[in-house]
Amino acid sequence: MEWLQPGLDGWGMMRIYARRYAADPMANDTLHTALERWIYLTQFTQALGLREALERHRTSDGRYAGSLYWQLSDVWPTVSWSTVDYYGRWKLAHHAVQQTNKPRCVQRAHGRSTETLFAFNDAPEALESTALQVALLTIEGDTLHAENFPVDVAAFSHQVVELGEAFNTSKGILRWTWSDDAGTNLDEGMHLHAKPAEVDWPDATIETVWKGDSLVLTSDHVALGVRLQLEGVQFDENGFMLFPNEPKTVRFRSTIPENAARDELNVEHFAEYQ
Template sequence: KSWYRERELNDDSEEFRDFLYLTQVHQAVAVKTETEFYRRAFNVFYSNGEGYTSGALYWQLNSIWPTASWSSIEYGGRWKMLHYYARNFFRPFLISPWRTSGGSVRVTIINDFLMNFENLTLDIEILSYLQLEPLKKVSYDISKVHRKSCLSSYKKTFSFTTPAPSLQKTKKEHVFSLLKLRMELPSINQKVYLFFTAPKFTYIQRAKVKIVNLSKTGKNQFSILLKTDAVALYVWLETDYEGVFSDNGFIMTKKTETIFFKSNSPLSVKNLRKNISVTSLSDTIDDKNIRKPLK
């Protein structure tokens, strides 16, 4: 309740589904936040030679029996939201944005490879919860990121103007940021989001996320086209069929997004279409609390 809003329902089963979804989101975001904090401290050393941790492991990878647990993989092999996030926050080359206690934004670039990278570009977009189009875009050229290092050299204060009356004061409840790192090597390209306050305090809208097309692209492989009419947080795809999505628990800031699903066994488009659901954070919020922050 300190981070997310909860619906007041008379249906216990529906309330339990909300609870399961929110615990998945909370676990994924919490472990991501802590792990990236440890990784950002890789190059921190004191005059006496002591320093911080050089990495992190989380407890635990998989459940050893069917139960509710803090593992990132269920007993049957199904990935929880945390495991999709772990695939990203344990990348050997990672951008990790964070806010200082004073409110400024810092961006740390972590390079665990045994090679240097040159000529990178960091794109930053300031986004509103109330529209899909960015409010502001800025770019920074990064000449070099050294091997086995953490570069933390971006400390910026963002300001912008917009005709939307509700955004004139640019409060943290109105906006969040998207950071994209790009270079000629595609495997390094990535995007991450930085939120300035807890979701329960934001001007979130009701997002109608729908699957508009589902097609087969190969043996046991499927393409899923999603469409939204508003910013959608923590979009979660789920099916009873065992397999892995190309991404899950993601943020939709554009009208469409294509996700791929790899099934562990033969599966038809018809059967998958009948057995797949999509949930986003706004689905767990009462209508009375949409588009206004909680006190």
């Protein structure tokens, strides 16, 4: 459907936003088919957009009471903006929406003059004596600055954490880990200060090891937008970032026999499409 102006249909709008935030889906690509390139870059861009929109709503200090997005799923196989396809497979955006809507999580506030994080506890039990570890990293994954912040959050509430001058920058990666008083991980996340399209990402090599109902991934460089694909397997996380030489364990559920077709696992990341 053409709207706004001739030639600006759905494909045109997808290309505009993909080029702005990620890469041109119509650029020459010797590693992927044209369809593979369109699928990855548009789904990657959609995940970025929904994540930021939901973060802006949740960190609005009550100006928004909730969020609705269009649309969840499809009633027939088609190209659409749904986050779950007709066959029940999660797109990257659905993983982003799930992460952003967790009842207990940390999110960065957008549009503030100083770097600020919100620690959310949308649960009936208070969180006391928890620790928020925050680090500012280079694109190569090296630590520029790190601090620990004590966090106490009442039930169904949040705490605002202002990070301070050392974290105020327009470059690099802001990374955090939130743990309770027993050391159990409550949440972890990151924020990229620049658009992915504005960064020259390193060529990362990712190694994988199957361990029971989990997959362990290790990368030699920072890898953004890591996507896992294997027919008949639903991964608990997808579209995430890997940091150099830090193993990440991703659990999965399978509808196929154990070990069947595991050699067909497809692992890719944003730098391969840049």
